[in-house]
Amino acid sequence: MTSATATAAPLVHIEDFRMDFGDQTVIQDLSFDVHEGETFGLLGSNGSGKTTTIRALLGIYRPTAGTLHIGGKVFSDSYGSRLGYLPEERGLYKKEAVLDVMVYFGRLKGLSTQAARDFSLAYLERVDLADKAKARVDKLSGGQQQKIQLGVTIMNDPQLLILDEPTKGFDPVNRRLLMDIIEDSKRAGATVVMVTHQMEEVERLCDRIVLLKDGRAEAYGSIDEVQNQYGGRTIRLRYSGAVPPSDLYDVLLQETNYAELALHDGVDEAEVLKELVAAGVTVRGFIAAKRSLEDIFIQVYGDQNQAPTPVNAGGR
Numbered sequence: 001m002t003s004a005t006a007t008a009a010p011l012v013h014i015e016d017f018r019m020d021f022g023d024q025t026v027i028q029d030l031s032f033d034v035h036e037g038e039t040f041g042l043l044g045s046n047g048s049g050k051t052t053t054i055r056a057l058l059g060i061y062r063p064t065a066g067t068l069h070i071g072g073k074v075f076s077d078s079y080g081s082r083l084g085y086l087p088e089e090r091g092l093y094k095k096e097a098v099l100d101v102m103v104y105f106g107r108l109k110g111l112s113t114q115a116a117r118d119f120s121l122a123y124l125e126r127v128d129l130a131d132k133a134k135a136r137v138d139k140l141s142g143g144q145q146q147k148i149q150l151g152v153t154i155m156n157d158p159q160l161l162i163l164d165e166p167t168k169g170f171d172p173v174n175r176r177l178l179m180d181i182i183e184d185s186k187r188a189g190a191t192v193v194m195v196t197h198q199m200e201e202v203e204r205l206c207d208r209i210v211l212l213k214d215g216r217a218e219a220y221g222s223i224d225e226v227q228n229q230y231g232g233r234t235i236r237l238r239y240s241g242a243v244p245p246s247d248l249y250d251v252l253l254q255e256t257n258y259a260e261l262a263l264h265d266g267v268d269e270a271e272v273l274k275e276l277v278a279a280g281v282t283v284r285g286f287i288a289a290k291r292s293l294e295d296i297f298i299q300v301y302g303d304q305n306q307a308p309t310p311v312n313a314g315g316r
């Protein structure tokens, strides 16, 4: 947890959450906090329990055990318009016109007809759907309908946005547009909890993350903290010769002329270079980099039968 956010009471507080479906335990001992104003990523492989956690937080599922609070309480309708929730299963009134549907939801969220209309027209313009304002929702493509649903979710400037895979199925241009829109909500002060499988979205938007595996938090913290836990600093090496085993690093990847090395704590890149050269390696390229979240994700979930090995974990 970052020190800047550690003092204030968290907006979302989940402690010792457990969820069973029949005799299947999907989540156990899950604890994390989301602080006001931060963007928090809920990550994990398919079926790891992300949507279940959100549903339990919002009272759609009753948790088997544990505390799930928003603003210090179990979620209730009284939190009302301060929440914007984009569920995994999308749903709009398909036979109505786009603008009418948006205005209807705006009214439900407490906006005046005029304010809902003004927001909707500006939003449709921004997401390149101005010409669809009068079209029936079911005449729009899946991605276009998703844009409408995100617009409905953010239209009343909610304090807490919970977005379950907000950019699922979008092409790269539209994904970037949707990320810009989410970033605007974040800049306006919203706290955002998002489920996503897109690591570039996480790196761009999220302040902190939790990584679910086998119903538990495999990693939790800021992106930097998680990167450090799984070998924060790496060397991308182009070489000829043979990369020797060393106390300075772990070899993450080794191909004929390319290797990736995870540096042990406190090791200086120059020491590694010196050792490689002394061992007779011809170094053709040497780039110090942070380990990408995508790499970490693959390490954690790539082989579900093999326990991940955080680089900092003991004995080096």
Ligand SMILES: Nc1ncnc2c1ncn2[C@@H]1O[C@H](COP(=O)(O)OP(=O)(O)OP(=O)(O)O)[C@@H](O)[C@H]1O
Pocket: 021, 026, 044, 045, 046, 047, 048, 049, 050, 051, 052, 053
């Ligand atoms: N209502 C339910 N009844 C029984 N099992 C359920 C129910 N809802 C979810 N599950 C099970 O709980 C597990 C976690 O599902 P969940 O939808 O939370 O995963 P997820 O992490 O959101 O996955 P994805 O990334 O694929 O969307 C799955 O094994 C799923 O089959």
